[in-house]
Amino acid sequence: MAGNRRWTTEEIxxxxxxxxxxxxxxxxxxxxxxVDSIQWKAAQMNIEFKKNDLxxxxxxxxxxxxxxxxxxxxxxxxxxxPNIQETLNMKQIFTExxxxxxxxxxTSINRTQAGEIKNRFFQGKLSIxxxxxxxxxxxYKISVSK
Numbered sequence: 227m228a229g230n231r232r233w234t235t236e237e238i239x240x241x242x243x244x245x246x247x248x249x250x251x252x253x254x255x256x257x258x259x260x261v262d263s264i265q266w267k268a269a270q271m272n273i274e275f276k277k278n279d280l281x282x283x284x285x286x287x288x289x290x291x292x293x294x295x296x297x298x299x300x301x302x303x304x305x306x307x308p309n310i311q312e313t314l315n316m317k318q319i320f321t322e323x324x325x326x327x328x329x330x331x332x333t334s335i336n337r338t339q340a341g342e343i344k345n346r347f348f349q350g351k352l353s354i355x356x357x358x359x360x361x362x363x364x365x366y367k368i369s370v371s372k
Contacts, residue, residue: 233267237257237259238267238271240256240257241253241257241264241267241268241271241273242271242273244256245264245268245273246273246274250264250265316354316357316358316361319361319366320347320352320357320360320361323364324344324347324348329364330343330364333363333364334363335360335363343356343360
């Protein structure tokens with residue numbers, strides 16, 4: 227960096243336009259002046275960080291939008307999960323089905339698969355998705371609404 231040289235009109239105009247919107251290190255590099263020199267000149271000319279306030283506001287807005295996106299994704303995830311009443315109804319249906327002998331007859335589910343499904347269901351390890359598949363296989367109609 228050069229020391230103690232006069233500021234040109236172009237440098238001053240650049241400083242006025244960019245101070246507070248451009249990173250101080252980038253200004254230092256572009257103007258070939260030290261950070262202290264840039265800050266001193268800005269203070270001397272009463273150049274305020276008005277534009278920086280807009281940057282801070284924009285950054286805050288981006289942060290809020292990012293959080294809003296996270297909330298939206300969470301809401302979508304919750305909407306896709308069945309509600310408690312639907313889950314209870316499915317458990318009741320499955321409990322009744324599993325108590326019937328050869329509940330799987332007339333489907334592509336064989337005896338071994340039926341035993342595994344029954345065991346996993348009563349252990350609480352059969353996913354909702356698999357429960358839906360079994361119900362569809364058995365001819366149940368499932369409706370999903372928003």
